[in-house]
Amino acid sequence: MTALKKYQKLECTGLWRSAPEAQRREVVVSFGEASLTMSDPRTELALSHWSLPAVERLNPGERPALYAPGADSDETLEIEDGDMIAALGTVQDALVWIKPHPGRLRTTVLAGASLVVLLLGLFWLPGALVEHTAAVVPPATRAEIGRMVLADVIRLTGKPCVEPLGKRAADRLARRLFGNGRMTILVVREGVLWPVHLPNHQILFGRSMVEAADGPEVLAGHALAEQLRAQAQDPLIPVLEHAGMAATFRLLTTGELPAEAVDGYAAGLLRAVPPPVPEDALMARFTEAGVAATPYAFSVDETGESMLGMIEADELRETPPQPVLQDEDWVSLQGICTK
Structure with a gap:
C-alpha cells in the first residue's frame, strides 16, 4: 500500500x-x-x-x-x-510476487503466499474480509449472486408466481414504496413464513401471507421493515459467511463466486427469524412512505399490546394517506399465484 x-x-x-x-x-x-x-x-x-x-x-x-x-x-x-x-x-x-513464475525459487513464492494467507487469517478474517468484499462487489456481480441465491431458494419454494395482473400489481407496490427500479417484490407459493431479502434488492413474500393480509398496508409495512433490515446489514454478508473464507477471497480477487458456494444457503435463510427493527426508525420510514403503520402493527401482534407505541404514534391511521394500491391492484396481487 x-x-x-x-x-x-x-x-x-x-x-x-x-x-x-x-x-x-x-x-x-x-x-x-x-x-x-x-x-x-x-x-x-x-x-x-x-x-x-x-x-x-x-x-x-x-x-x-x-x-x-x-x-x-x-x-x-x-x-x-x-x-x-x-x-x-x-x-x-x-x-x-504471489503468482508462480517459472525459474524462480518455488519455496520463496509459496512462503510469501502462505504468509499473506496467515496474516489475513490472523488480522482480517473472517468478519472484515466479508464486510470489505460485500462493500466493493460491483452491482453486476451482486445481481448475479442474487440470482444464484434465488435459484437456491426456488428449490424449496418453487418459482415466483407470475400471473400477469398480479405481477403488475407487485411491481406497482414496489414502485409506490421504493421508487422506480430500486426494489422488486416477488411472491412464492410455499416455504416463506415471513419476508426475506436477497442481495440483488428483491423481497420475497409467501403466498399465504399475501392472501391472508387484510390490505396492502400490511405487505407494505413488512416490505419497509425488510428494507430497514437490509440497510442495517447488507444481505450479501450472510451469503458470504455461508460461502466461506476461500470462496469470499476468490470473489474479492477474481470477481467471481463459485455457484456451489451458495448451495444450501436458502434453508437457513427461510428458517431464520427476522431481527426486530427499532420502532422509531420504522415509524420514520412509514411516515416518509406515506403508509399507515397500524395495519402492520396488528399483523405482527393481533392484540396490539407489544406494538402499542407504534399504533399510538401512527398519525396516518385517522387520515387515510395516498392509497398504497388501488382496490383492483390489491385483488390482483392476492391472486398472483392463481396460475
Whole structure:
C-alpha cells in the first residue's frame, strides 16, 4: 500500500461498457484504497466497483489501455490517462510476487503466499474480509449472486408466481414504496413464513401471507421493515459467511463466486427469524412512505399490546394517506399465484 500512496484520490475519465452488447459510456474513474469506482459524471452515482487485485489489463502495451474486473467479466473499461494506467500497473506489479513464475525459487513464492494467507487469517478474517468484499462487489456481480441465491431458494419454494395482473400489481407496490427500479417484490407459493431479502434488492413474500393480509398496508409495512433490515446489514454478508473464507477471497480477487458456494444457503435463510427493527426508525420510514403503520402493527401482534407505541404514534391511521394500491391492484396481487 505504501507504493500506492501517491495515487490516492486519483481520478480520470474513461469509457465503460457494462456488457459486450452495451454502448460505451463516459465515466469518472476513481482510484481508491481497495477498489476502482466508475461513476456517472453528471449524477456522481457509482455505476460499478472493481476490486483492485482483480483488475486485469487486456491489451498490454497498447493505448487506450483496456481493463476488465477479471478475464471472464462482461465489463470493460478504456483509459487514456497515463497516471491512472501507471497506478493500475503498480497494483499489478505488486501482485506479481504471489503468482508462480517459472525459474524462480518455488519455496520463496509459496512462503510469501502462505504468509499473506496467515496474516489475513490472523488480522482480517473472517468478519472484515466479508464486510470489505460485500462493500466493493460491483452491482453486476451482486445481481448475479442474487440470482444464484434465488435459484437456491426456488428449490424449496418453487418459482415466483407470475400471473400477469398480479405481477403488475407487485411491481406497482414496489414502485409506490421504493421508487422506480430500486426494489422488486416477488411472491412464492410455499416455504416463506415471513419476508426475506436477497442481495440483488428483491423481497420475497409467501403466498399465504399475501392472501391472508387484510390490505396492502400490511405487505407494505413488512416490505419497509425488510428494507430497514437490509440497510442495517447488507444481505450479501450472510451469503458470504455461508460461502466461506476461500470462496469470499476468490470473489474479492477474481470477481467471481463459485455457484456451489451458495448451495444450501436458502434453508437457513427461510428458517431464520427476522431481527426486530427499532420502532422509531420504522415509524420514520412509514411516515416518509406515506403508509399507515397500524395495519402492520396488528399483523405482527393481533392484540396490539407489544406494538402499542407504534399504533399510538401512527398519525396516518385517522387520515387515510395516498392509497398504497388501488382496490383492483390489491385483488390482483392476492391472486398472483392463481396460475
